[in-house]
Amino acid sequence: MTAKIIDFLRERRPEGPCLVVDLDVVRENYLAFAHALPDTRIFYAVKANPAPEVLALLASLGSNFDCASVAEIDMARTAGATAERISFGNTIKKERDIAAAFARGINLFAVDCEAEVEKVARAAPGARVFCRILCDGAGAEWPLSRKFGCEPDMAVGVLEHAHRLGLAAYGVSFHVGSQQGNVEAWDAALASAAGIFELLAERGIQLQMVNLGGGFPTRYLKEVPGVPSYAQAIDGALKRHFGNRIPETIIEPGRGMVGNAGVIKAEVVLVSKKHESDSVRWVYLDIGKFGGLAETMDESIRYPIRTSHDADEKAPCVLAGPTCDSADVLYEKTPYDLPISLSIGDEVLIEGTGAYTTTYSAVAFNGFEPLASYVI
Amino acid sequence: MTAKIIDFLRERRPEGPCLVVDLDVVRENYLAFAHALPDTRIFYAVKANPAPEVLALLASLGSNFDCASVAEIDMARTAGATAERISFGNTIKKERDIAAAFARGINLFAVDCEAEVEKVARAAPGARVFCRILCDGAGAEWPLSRKFGCEPDMAVGVLEHAHRLGLAAYGVSFHVGSQQGNVEAWDAALASAAGIFELLAERGIQLQMVNLGGGFPTRYLKEVPGVPSYAQAIDGALKRHFGNRIPETIIEPGRGMVGNAGVIKAEVVLVSKKHESDSVRWVYLDIGKFGGLAETMDESIRYPIRTSHDADEKAPCVLAGPTCDSADVLYEKTPYDLPISLSIGDEVLIEGTGAYTTTYSAVAFNGFEPLASYVI
Numbered sequence A, B: 001m002t003a004k005i006i007d008f009l010r011e012r013r014p015e016g017p018c019l020v021v022d023l024d025v026v027r028e029n030y031l032a033f034a035h036a037l038p039d040t041r042i043f044y045a046v047k048a049n050p051a052p053e054v055l056a057l058l059a060s061l062g063s064n065f066d067c068a069s070v071a072e073i074d075m076a077r078t079a080g081a082t083a084e085r086i087s088f089g090n091t092i093k094k095e096r097d098i099a100a101a102f103a104r105g106i107n108l109f110a111v112d113c114e115a116e117v118e119k120v121a122r123a124a125p126g127a128r129v130f131c132r133i134l135c136d137g138a139g140a141e142w143p144l145s146r147k148f149g150c151e152p153d154m155a156v157g158v159l160e161h162a163h164r165l166g167l168a169a170y171g172v173s174f175h176v177g178s179q180q181g182n183v184e185a186w187d188a189a190l191a192s193a194a195g196i197f198e199l200l201a202e203r204g205i206q207l208q209m210v211n212l213g214g215g216f217p218t219r220y221l222k223e224v225p226g227v228p229s230y231a232q233a234i235d236g237a238l239k240r241h242f243g244n245r246i247p248e249t250i251i252e253p254g255r256g257m258v259g260n261a262g263v264i265k266a267e268v269v270l271v272s273k274k275h276e277s278d279s280v281r282w283v284y285l286d287i288g289k290f291g292g293l294a295e296t297m298d299e300s301i302r303y304p305i306r307t308s309h310d311a312d313e314k315a316p317c318v319l320a321g322p323t324c325d326s327a328d329v330l331y332e333k334t335p336y337d338l339p340i341s342l343s344i345g346d347e348v349l350i351e352g353t354g355a356y357t358t359t360y361s362a363v364a365f366n367g368f369e370p371l372a373s374y375v376i
Helices: A003-012 A023-036 A052-061 A070-078 A095-103 A114-123 A152-164 A183-202 A227-242 A255-261 A294-299 B003-012 B023-036 B052-061 B070-078 B095-103 B114-123 B152-164 B183-202 B227-242 B255-261 B294-299
Strands: A018-021 A040-045 A064-067 A086-088 A108-111 A128-132 A168-173 A209-211 A248-251 A262-272 A281-285 A305-307 A314-320 A329-339 A347-351 A372-375 B018-021 B040-045 B064-067 B086-088 B108-111 B128-132 B168-173 B209-211 B248-251 B262-272 B281-285 B305-307 B314-320 B329-339 B347-351 B372-375
Touching: A003 A018, A018 A023, A023 A040, A023 A052, A023 A227, A023 A255, A052 A064, A052 A070, A052 A372, A064 A070, A070 A086, A070 A095, A086 A095, A095 A114, A108 A114, A114 A152, A114 B262, A128 A152, A128 A209, A152 A168, A152 A183, A168 A183, A183 A227, A255 A262, A262 B114, A281 A329, A294 A329, A305 A329, B003 B018, B018 B023, B023 B040, B023 B052, B023 B227, B023 B255, B052 B064, B052 B070, B052 B372, B064 B070, B070 B086, B070 B095, B086 B095, B095 B114, B108 B114, B114 B152, B128 B152, B128 B209, B152 B168, B152 B183, B168 B183, B183 B227, B255 B262, B281 B329, B294 B329, B305 B329
Parallel strands: A018 A372, A040 A064, A040 A248, A064 A086, A086 A108, A108 A128, A128 A168, A168 A209, A209 A248, A281 A314, B018 B372, B040 B064, B040 B248, B064 B086, B086 B108, B108 B128, B128 B168, B168 B209, B209 B248, B281 B314
Antiparallel strands: A018 A262, A262 A281, A262 A347, A305 A347, A314 A329, B018 B262, B262 B281, B262 B347, B305 B347, B314 B329
16 A cells, blocks of 8 residues: 555545556566566566556566467557567467467467477477476465476477477476465476476577566565565575576566555445344445456455554454355455444455456456556 | 357357357247246346347347346346336445436335345335345355345344335345256245245235246256246245235346357367376367356356367366466366367357356456357
8 A cells, every 4th residue: 555546546536446556666566576686587477467557667667578468469569568578478379379479579488288389380480489387386375276387397398399390499487376475486396497407408409598487476464575585595496406507587477566556445335244143244345256356266365455444343254246146255264354333335445456456357247347447 | 059150150250259149049038937937027137148139139028127237227228128127136236326226217126134225215215125035055056155135034124124214115035046956946935935924914014026036047068957847846835835825926037048048159279288198188268267257166167068079089178268377277176078189279169158158258367358249
């Protein structure tokens, strides 16, 4: 929460739920990453928040961009990034989208299997590819499935296949899981990456780059380690596994870049009980799972919520959204403590919502507008 | 799947994933409800699919409309429904939205607590209200939480409060859970409703209506009972609990009205394994949890999928969407059988997707467009 955001909300009084992003915080976050990891190129994960103002600021600061689609590539270009500063980081791409990206000059693609390598070889001949390997995601708050990446020993074959098809076998990537609280989470993946470098070197293929992915957390209810702690742990792991042949590195922060830069303003629509004798209230907001707070799925991400009654006594409540959907409940298994005096019409501020909110919101579920956004 | 939809896709060959809805099926569904429940008014749950063509057809057939927001009320009016054919069925409403609905002539509101009654009394003086009661949702495939409704014995007080504030205490509603496979699911709720009618009659308040809600299933992979079976069971339960004083009844079908009228056309983007020795493939489509298939959440709704290889041998696969989000996996806990010959670029048809797809889709997650829709 920043004074700039508080002033904006007081002066503009926007109607309906909305996200407000403070660019000063984004700048601070970028500079913190750049300072802590001076030898690492930063590829901002555009999907976290593709607001044009955010992309333009990051482009002006020198950031690179990790894009999930051709549309995101075009957003990054519009923001001022040249093609060599953009990667197509989705391992699942239509061949025609790879061709469209290549036509725009994009020369860095993620793969995790031979079929994807073949698409890139056909649609972007000679391009650089990095192979994503699986990570277990232990320590991450947002679930990491096995959706992306292959087993490390398979990556050797995938990259060799790329080399054989005339692509530049460029490196290895992994993701330690989003909102990763353990600074040592990179160690095991870097050990695997070093092993892949070695096996390919034996076959005469020199990989150059390790993509350390994202996972850098933002502060929600619990304290998280700062960027310098992550940088130090990663630096140690790189030296441990690569010795004096440290590869190029890149990182892909998304949540860590914009999460704490945004605040959602919402309104209490109803406070009620299911029976007079119930001890737990239900508090219904005008934003829910389908209006931008999708990351409350399985109660994964627990946002801090501020109200004007925070000095009052608190009690647990079930927190839910405004739609006619039974699944639109934010926190129930672990009820959320809110002031007993909180009542209908009160404004609430949901902090740490700069990442993964606006773009997740549904187009019109129940007729509600998608989440409005102001970048200041 | 209808010939009209197959012809449309063959002739128009739309690029990218899209939903195609056949209005003839919607008409058949409406007529089946109207025929099986001739004494019941049908309020279509607009949230299931608010396509203007669907609403206009239903308005012309004489349907009423259950709306979740002022935006949905306006869609129903634009489609030709007059105010007396529209209910504001969301129990969670801003007072200014109740006022906006009342200004449009809406005179039927859902409530489930005294605080909501007070909002309606202030913003829509004299209006009719019905109180929603809790149901356990046993037998439903889409999870029914305790989000809507109050305990039956509390409903008596809520409706009495409405009467005291000058509103018309009009009836009781409940929802047996979406995609309800048990035709007897209405029985227990009707017993509760009859009890509420009786207790209020003792206090001199004559309720008139029971809103039987939705829950009528559409056919996915498993056969479901037809509308006549539901009608017969409901009729029996009404007679059992209300004797010769059968109240007015309304139903709110959404999924049952449009689910089987729609088919999503999608494309296989990638087929891969995480290791050469894995027995289960991953199949990635160009549509996923954030592109319209939100009801695959927790693998709740299992859609039938047709391919041009369906005569070939099948094997289980994990099915996932195209976004860079680990949570964008459709079926993994229970893998989905698809033809072994299915390959990159193949078209797949996802049946039973006429309800709860387009409006759930994210505005632009990962830069992907919301789900396109054609109503024919």
